[in-house]
Amino acid sequence: MKAAVYYKNGGPEVLRYEDVPDPQCHPKGVVIRVEAVSIEGGDTLNRFRGPLVTHPHIVGYQAAGEVVEVGAEVTTLKVGDRVCTTGAFGSHAELRAVPARTAWKIPDGLSTKEAAVIPVTFGTADDCLFEFGRMKKGEVVLVQAGASGVGVAAIQLAARAGASMVLATASSDERLEKLKAYGLTHGINYRTHDVVQEVMRLTDKKGCDVIVDSVGGPTLQSSILSLAYRGRVSMVGQAGREPMTVDVGSMMGGNRSLSGVFLGAEINTDRVQANIQRLIGDVAKGELKVLIDREFPLSQAAEAHRYIESRQAVGRVLLIP
Template sequence: MRVIEIRGKGGPEVLALAERPMPVCGEGQVLVRVAAAGVNRPDVQQRKGLYPPPPGVTDIPGLDVAGVVEAVAPDVTWPRPGDAVCALVAGGGYAEFCLVPAPQCMPIPRGFSFAQAATLPEVFFTAWNNVFWLGRLAEGETLLVQGGTSGVGMAAMQMARELRGATVIATSSSAAKRAVCLEYGAHHVVDYREADWPDQVRALAGGAGVDVILDGQGGDYTPLEMALLAPDGRLVLIASHRAPMAEISTRDIYIRRLTLTGSTLRARPAAYKGRIAQELVAQVWPLLEAGRIRTHICGTHRLEDAAAAQAVLDANAQIGKLVLTVSDLAETIP
C-alpha cells in the first residue's frame, strides 16, 4: 500500500511517499480502505519530533480517516466488511489502508461524503473530551475558545452553543477568520493580537469572567486565562504552542476554586475513546445531519501532496480542516 513516511525531523519536505505491507487485523481491530484522511496540527508536531506516537503505534502520521471496512477481526461484531465508517486513530491515517480499534469507528453521517467525514473524528473527539468531559461545560455557561477557526475550535463553538446554550467567545487574528467564528457558533470574537484582549473578553463576559477556557497556546497566556476565569472556572489546555512553561498563582486556584487541566487523547485506550464515539453519534451526529452543526474544509490535497497540506498548517493559514484524498471515493457520498 502507499503511505506517507516521516523521514527525519523537520519541515514538510521530510514527508515522503513510500510503500509498505498492508496491515493485518489483530484482536478488536478492523482494516479500513481509506478514502480520505484528515490533516491535523498534531501531525505537524509529530513531523517536528514533538509528538511521537505511543509505544506500539505505527509511525505513519494521520489521526482520522474515512473509508470502507475491508476486513475485521473474528471478535468484532460491528462494523462489518463493506460498511462506510469514519474513525479516530492513534496513527496510520496517511495510507491507503489503516488499522482501527473497532470501538473508535462511527457511521458516516447521512449526506456526508468520505472527505467531509474525514474532518470529523479528531476535532470532535478532542472538543468533546476537553470541553464537555474535562471542562464540564454546563447549561448557559460562558466558553472562551482560543483560536476559533481551528478545526477543534469550530467543533467546540458549535457544540457548546447547540448542546449547552452557552455564550461563546472566540479569539482569532484576521477579520476574515473572525467572520468565520461568528458564522460557526461564536457570539463574540476578539483579536488576540491586541494587547487588551483579556480586558475585552472580561467585558464581553459581563465582568464576572468566563466559566470554561479551551486553549492550545499555553505559555504566557496561561496566567492571563487563569485571571479571566470566574469562580469555579475551568482552564483546559490541549497544547502549548507559545511555550511549555508558565508562572501561575496556586493561591488563586484554591481561593477561587479553579481547575487547571488538560489532555491528549492519542495514548488513551480504545474503551475510553469508544465512549466518546458513542456520545458523539448519539448527540452530535443528528445535529450534523440536520445541518445545525457543520464542518468546514479549507482545502484538499492528494495523498502524495501531504507536504503541501502540512505547509498550510505551518503558515497558520487554515480555516477549519485540510483533507487528504486517498482514493477516488473521497468526494462520493456512501
C-alpha cells in the same frame, strides 16, 4: 500501498510520498481503504517532535473510508461499511488498520469527507466543555484558537448548549469573521488586542466560566487570568509549541480549576464511544457542521502540512489518496 511517511522529525519537508507494505489486520481490528484523511493538530505536532513508533513513520490520527478487511473477532463491522476511524498513527496512507472500537459507522447522507473530521474534533471539544468543563446553559465560554479543528467544534457545541456568550481568539480578524456562522459572539484578535483585557471588557469584568485551551504556553496563562469566579479551564493541547510555565496562584482565591483533557485516554470507554457516535449523528442531521477549508492529494502531504502551519486554514484540511 502509497503513504506519506517520514524518517525523522522536522518541518513539513520531512514528508515523503512512498511505497510501503500494506498494514496487517488485527483479529480485533479492521483495515479501511482511505478516502479522506483529516489532518489533526496532533499530526503536525507529532511530525515536528513526536516519537517515530514505525519506520518509516506514517503519522496521523484520523481517516475515513470503506472497510476492506475485518479481523476474525470483529462482529460489529463488515466489508463494505463506510467508517470514520481514529488511531494513534497511520492515517496518511491509502490503507489503514485500526481497532474496530475506534471505527464508527457513517450514517447514510453524511459524506465520508465530513465524517473523517468528526471523532477527534467534536469528541475532544465535547469532553472539554461538558465532561471536564461542566458547562451549563447561560455560562460564558472562551475558545482559544477558535479557528482550529477543535475550536470550530467547541464554538458550535457551546452555542448549542446555550452559552450566554461564545468568545474565541485567533491570529487575524479574517479568521474570526469566518467563525460567526458557527456561533461565535465576539472574536478577539490576539495579535492586536490583549486577550485578558478584552475578555474582562466583554464580560463586564466577570470573566469566563469555561475556557477551552488547545494552545498552551503563554496562552494558558491568559486563560487562567480570564477565568470568572469558579471558572474552569480545560487544557487540551500545545499547538503553540512553547513551554507550559504558568502561575496558578490566582486560582485558589477564585475557586477556579484547571483540568487536563486527553481524549485518547478515554476513547475506548463506552461513554466516549457512544458520545462520538452521537456527535456523528448530530452532524448527519445538520445540527452541527464540519468546516473543511481545503483538500490536497495525499502525494502533496508536505504542502498540506505547510499550508496548515502558515495559519491560513480555518477548520480542517483534508488529504485525498
